[in-house]
Amino acid sequence: MNPPIALLDALRQAVGAAHVLTDGELIAYEQDWRQRERGRALAVVRPGTTDEVAAVVRACAAHGAAIVPQGGNTGLAVGSVPDASGTQVLLSLRRMDAVRVIDAANLTLTVEAGCILQNLQGAAQDAGFLFPLSLAAEGSCTIGGNLATNAGGTQVLRYGNARELCLGLEVVTAQGDIWNGQSGLRKDNTGYDLRDLFIGSEGTLGVITAATMKLYPLPAARLTAWAAVPSMQAAVDLLGLAQRFLSAGLTGFEVMNQFALSLVAKHFPQQRVPLWQDAPWCVLLENSDHESETHAREQFERLLEAALEAGCATDAVVAESLSQAKALWHIRESIPLAQAEEGLNIKHDISVPVSRIPAFVAETDALLARAIPGVRLVDFGHLGDGNLHYNVQAPEGVNAAAFLREQEDGINMLVFDSVVRHGGSISAEHGIGSLKAAKLPHYKSPVAMQMMRAIKGALDPQGIMNPGRVLAR
Numbered sequence: 001m002n003p004p005i006a007l008l009d010a011l012r013q014a015v016g017a018a019h020v021l022t023d024g025e026l027i028a029y030e031q032d033w034r035q036r037e038r039g040r041a042l043a044v045v046r047p048g049t050t051d052e053v054a055a056v057v058r059a060c061a062a063h064g065a066a067i068v069p070q071g072g073n074t075g076l077a078v079g080s081v082p083d084a085s086g087t088q089v090l091l092s093l094r095r096m097d098a099v100r101v102i103d104a105a106n107l108t109l110t111v112e113a114g115c116i117l118q119n120l121q122g123a124a125q126d127a128g129f130l131f132p133l134s135l136a137a138e139g140s141c142t143i144g145g146n147l148a149t150n151a152g153g154t155q156v157l158r159y160g161n162a163r164e165l166c167l168g169l170e171v172v173t174a175q176g177d178i179w180n181g182q183s184g185l186r187k188d189n190t191g192y193d194l195r196d197l198f199i200g201s202e203g204t205l206g207v208i209t210a211a212t213m214k215l216y217p218l219p220a221a222r223l224t225a226w227a228a229v230p231s232m233q234a235a236v237d238l239l240g241l242a243q244r245f246l247s248a249g250l251t252g253f254e255v256m257n258q259f260a261l262s263l264v265a266k267h268f269p270q271q272r273v274p275l276w277q278d279a280p281w282c283v284l285l286e287n288s289d290h291e292s293e294t295h296a297r298e299q300f301e302r303l304l305e306a307a308l309e310a311g312c313a314t315d316a317v318v319a320e321s322l323s324q325a326k327a328l329w330h331i332r333e334s335i336p337l338a339q340a341e342e343g344l345n346i347k348h349d350i351s352v353p354v355s356r357i358p359a360f361v362a363e364t365d366a367l368l369a370r371a372i373p374g375v376r377l378v379d380f381g382h383l384g385d386g387n388l389h390y391n392v393q394a395p396e397g398v399n400a401a402a403f404l405r406e407q408e409d410g411i412n413m414l415v416f417d418s419v420v421r422h423g424g425s426i427s428a429e430h431g432i433g434s435l436k437a438a439k440l441p442h443y444k445s446p447v448a449m450q451m452m453r454a455i456k457g458a459l460d461p462q463g464i465m466n467p468g469r470v471l472a473r
Contacts, residue, residue: 152387
């Protein structure tokens with residue numbers, strides 16, 4: 001029997017013929033979210049249980065077929081779509097979307113990998129708890145993908161990345177065995193932390209099928225403010241003030257440059273963008289208070305008064321209602337969409353120590369302006385945890401596709417070199433995927449790369465798990 005036919009028969013036996021897709025329109029699975037690449041899968045396989053995932057992996061291992069795990073396919077580093085060979089099996093976890101159990105006393109929730117993040121947030125809230133992971137794609141991304149890329153989002157400065165929110169995993173190994181590590185324990189000092197190997201591994205070591213996540217009490221009030229600031233250094237100074245005045249109540253601190261906000265105003269005129277014409281930067285702050293809305297508002301008012309007096313803010317507004325707060329956050333979340341409307345662009349998801357961000361931005365802005373006169377910079381992100389989305393748009397009137405094709409490699413090198421000079425990382429929360437796999441050895445130490453390859457070889461000796469991602473072939 002032809003090997004692909006034998007493999008397809010084994011996959012159909014594992015999950016049912018209706019959940020092995022080989023014909024029809026598969027673009028939703030085969031093309032990445034940014035439409036950078038379109039691959040071709042041997043089959044899209046949609047298991048409904050962990051046992052079925054294990055059976056699929058065993059079948060692929062037996063036939064030497066590569067597996068590409070996929071959640072919501074919202075990644076930005078081309079890490080969850082097949083290549084163009086037509087030989088890889090696309091393993092979609094979307095059918096595995098159940099919330100298995102909420103343990104109120106342990107403050108944990110156990111959920112399957114295909115659960116959409118927004119649904120997980122809703123299940124926690126319905127039970128009277130907060131699950132704080134929040135990002136723009138939360139209506140379509142899945143918790144398995146969030147863990148596989150160690151997603152960050154807007155509340156990392158208070159609650160940490162996906163890694164910090166996870167207490168345990170259920171994983172199907174590259175051999176098709178099932179590891180149940182979902183204890184939910186906060187203390188378990190019994191050897192190597194296997195959980196942390198799989199979080200952030202981007203599907204290259206095994207398949208995350210379920211996770212036990214931390215929950216928190218719901219805050220009594222959550223208020224949002226928007227401030228205009230005269231410089232990036234002023235934004236960093238405002239962050240220091242906010243941490244001093246609000247302490248753990250500071251759950252969001254986002255920075256946006258004037259050009260980023262101008263794109264939102266241009267392409268989404270129905271959104272009212274405050275203060276953007278009056279300052280080079282704006283900051284979005286969130287205060288989550290466990291006492292009362294009155295207390296939260298008093299804290300905000302004292303903070304903003306101090307900021308205005310110190311000169312690290314020139315103007316500010318506090319949302320007067322939940323709808324106003326949502327509108328302010330919607331502006332921030334619309335920046336990537338507005339940039340897409342403006343044309344193809346070169347994206348960077350970098351992190352730099354907060355203290356070094358003003359120098360990094362000033363230096364890198366100047367280097368890019370010198371290299372490409374008229375270049376436009378869409379600079380925004382999670383200043384509270386040092387993560388910037390430092391994106392580069394073609395000069396006005398320049399063909400965006402040609403700009404991307406001709407300038408991407410040079411711009412990436414310029415930006416990444418600057419990141420390293422300032423003690424940062426070339427990937428903060430989007431992962432390495434295939435876009436940065438070839439670049440990673442230039443910016444990570446040889447010792448680290450050697451250890452990573454050793455882990456890959458030990459856990460996936462056949463090299464079938466998401467090949468070419470994180471570690472270049």
